[in-house]
Amino acid sequence: MNNKNTSRRDFLITTTNAFGIVGVACFAWPFIDQMNPAADMLALAKVDCDLSKITAGQSATLIWRGKPIFVRHRTAQEIEKANLVKLADLPDPEDDSSRAQRPEYLIVVGICTHLGCVPLGQNPNEPKGEYEGWFCPCHGSQYDTSGRIRKGPAPTNLPVPKYRYVSDTVVRIG
Amino acid sequence: MAANFSNSLVRWIDHRLPVFSYLRHAAYDYPTPKNLNYWWNFGSLAGISLAIMIVSGIALAMNYTPHVNHAFDSVERIMRDVNYGWLIRYIHMNGASFFFIVVYIHIFRGVYFGSYKSPRELLWILGVIILLLMMATAFMGYVLPWGQMSFWGATVITNLFSAVPLIGESLVTWLWGGFSIDNPTLNRFFVLHYLFPFIIVSIVLLHIVALHRFGSNNPLGIDIKYPNDTIPFHPYYTIKDAYGLGVFLILFAGVVFFAPNFFGEPDNYIPSNPLSTPLHIVPEWYFLPFYAILRSIPDKLGGVISMFGSIVVLLLLPWLDRSPVRSGHFRGVFKIFFGILLIDIVALGYLGGKPSRGMYVIFSRLATAYYFAYFLVILPVLSKFDSSRLLPKSISTPMPEVNGIE
Numbered sequence: 001m002n003n004k005n006t007s008r009r010d011f012l013i014t015t016t017n018a019f020g021i022v023g024v025a026c027f028a029w030p031f032i033d034q035m036n037p038a039a040d041m042l043a044l045a046k047v048d049c050d051l052s053k054i055t056a057g058q059s060a061t062l063i064w065r066g067k068p069i070f071v072r073h074r075t076a077q078e079i080e081k082a083n084l085v086k087l088a089d090l091p092d093p094e095d096d097s098s099r100a101q102r103p104e105y106l107i108v109v110g111i112c113t114h115l116g117c118v119p120l121g122q123n124p125n126e127p128k129g130e131y132e133g134w135f136c137p138c139h140g141s142q143y144d145t146s147g148r149i150r151k152g153p154a155p156t157n158l159p160v161p162k163y164r165y166v167s168d169t170v171v172r173i174g
Numbered sequence: 175m176a177a178n179f180s181n182s183l184v185r186w187i188d189h190r191l192p193v194f195s196y197l198r199h200a201a202y203d204y205p206t207p208k209n210l211n212y213w214w215n216f217g218s219l220a221g222i223s224l225a226i227m228i229v230s231g232i233a234l235a236m237n238y239t240p241h242v243n244h245a246f247d248s249v250e251r252i253m254r255d256v257n258y259g260w261l262i263r264y265i266h267m268n269g270a271s272f273f274f275i276v277v278y279i280h281i282f283r284g285v286y287f288g289s290y291k292s293p294r295e296l297l298w299i300l301g302v303i304i305l306l307l308m309m310a311t312a313f314m315g316y317v318l319p320w321g322q323m324s325f326w327g328a329t330v331i332t333n334l335f336s337a338v339p340l341i342g343e344s345l346v347t348w349l350w351g352g353f354s355i356d357n358p359t360l361n362r363f364f365v366l367h368y369l370f371p372f373i374i375v376s377i378v379l380l381h382i383v384a385l386h387r388f389g390s391n392n393p394l395g396i397d398i399k400y401p402n403d404t405i406p407f408h409p410y411y412t413i414k415d416a417y418g419l420g421v422f423l424i425l426f427a428g429v430v431f432f433a434p435n436f437f438g439e440p441d442n443y444i445p446s447n448p449l450s451t452p453l454h455i456v457p458e459w460y461f462l463p464f465y466a467i468l469r470s471i472p473d474k475l476g477g478v479i480s481m482f483g484s485i486v487v488l489l490l491l492p493w494l495d496r497s498p499v500r501s502g503h504f505r506g507v508f509k510i511f512f513g514i515l516l517i518d519i520v521a522l523g524y525l526g527g528k529p530s531r532g533m534y535v536i537f538s539r540l541a542t543a544y545y546f547a548y549f550l551v552i553l554p555v556l557s558k559f560d561s562s563r564l565l566p567k568s569i570s571t572p573m574p575e576v577n578g579i580e
Contacts, residue, residue: 016416030257030262033257033258034233038256038259041255
């Protein structure tokens with residue numbers, strides 16, 4: 001076998017293998033993607049909340065994309081308390097004003113950023129922790145009235161979902 | 175057999191767990207007759223079809239709900255909402271048809287070239303068992319979308335067992351888990367539909383072990399005599415199989431993308447209704463010849479026995495055909511009857527899809543009679559009288575005076 005033939009065969013084998021690999025990858029993608037959220041799941045991505053029914057000091061829990069959303073109508077003291085904290089004292093420094101579009105309504109995803117439990121504090125009879133916010137019973141994380149982590153193993157604040165006010169009293173999450 | 179692999183990690187593993195030696199032996203060095211034609215592509219195509227069905231089936235099972243109230247809707251959700259769900263379902267639906275096409279060709283290649291004859295009887299029997307398991311799997315899979323054809327197909331097929339004397343009725347109740355096809359039936363069919371393919375995989379492995387014991391048969395139907403009768407499996411047959419796979423995938427993709435419901439019944443897009451049977455119920459096309467045999471016998475038990483008998487004769491084939499000549503190439507009279515058998519089976523398929531009345535019934539009976547006559551009368555008689563021509567001395571020794579070797 002001379003040199004010319006060898007390189008021609010090598011070229012054919014390489015091209016065949018390359019096409020085979022690309023083909024298998026194209027075939028594999030739909031089977032991977034079918035495990036991603038389906039269209040009906042994505043269609044559930046918005047939920048409205050009527051704020052007029054929540055009086056000051058009360059909390060409501062909604063479900064958005066299968067997750068609990070905490071809506072708290074904060075009292076003036078709670079807002080003040082959140083604003084008085086020095087940013088340097090926070091494990092995950094964030095201004096309260098950047099966490100609530102209107103200071104009286106705090107809207108956060110009610111899932112502890114440690115390992116995904118739902119913190120207590122939505123019902124009046126539940127413990128709110130040392131900082132008057134939420135207390136996670138799983139591993140003892142404590143959140144303040146702005147939903148920021150203050151103590152315990154959770155690394156970050158309760159996340160604020162995307163939301164906007166569609167009218168004076170209705171907020172749309174998602 | 176000291177395997178000599180260049181990669182030291184492969185060598186280390188192979189010394190302790192000889193998977194690489196086994197693979198090299200089975201898919202690389204495996205000495206294969208050098209005269210295999212394209213009919214020998216269908217074995218590997220069947221294996222690949224099985225893999226496609228398992229992969230697409232697992233993806234579907236992740237999105238399917240086996241409950242009478244949710245099954246139909248969950249399939250529609252797969253079609254509309256799940257990412258690429260329509261593609262995966264169409265692959266699975268049409269994959270079943272292509273699997274049967276490939277397997278039927280594979281079987282009739284074996285019937286023509288005498289691949290069932292000694293010493294390959296068990297190889298053949300394992301193949302028939304795979305066919306039976308495939309039929310059961312396909313039938314139960316067809317029930318899962320819970321459309322009208324699913325429901326009434328399940329009703330008719332399970333009622334076949336009511337023909338069993340004495341215990342028939344209780345057998346059917348046991349199959350159903352109730353007094354009609356209902357949620358327990360759907361649930362168990364889903365479980366078994368998921369389980370059976372893996373049993374098929376294990377029997378396919380035995381099929382391959384049995385195949386490699388004596389090696390592949392070949393178009394001349396004679397044993398391998400000299401080393402130069404064979405060539406290594408790789409690269410000669412890997413590339414030939416890959417080429418056949420390419421042709422197969424073009425046809426398969428053509429149906430999946432351009433005619434995905436070609437093989438299906440529109441009635442199965444109507445949710446099942448236990449109070450109303452569709453006017454004209456037919457099984458999937460791959461069951462039609464057997465369905466025609468069932469209907470051609472004007473007796474309930476007789477029809478069921480004939481239908482199962484049409485597969486049992488395949489199990490007995492190695493002992494019904496006693497001719498020492500394997501390949502149909504060298505059996506002049508056999509070729510004629512084999513040709514008629516192929517036409518006969520296509521005719522049975524056609525008749526199975528037609529209403530059961532008038533001329534259709536008469537032709538179904540004639541076709542059924544020929545089917546059984548071929549296996550039970552013609553082959554045993556031909557074994558005695560078919561004067562075979564001279565066989566070549568070996569694969570590598572051509573005999574120009576022997577006609578029929580192309």
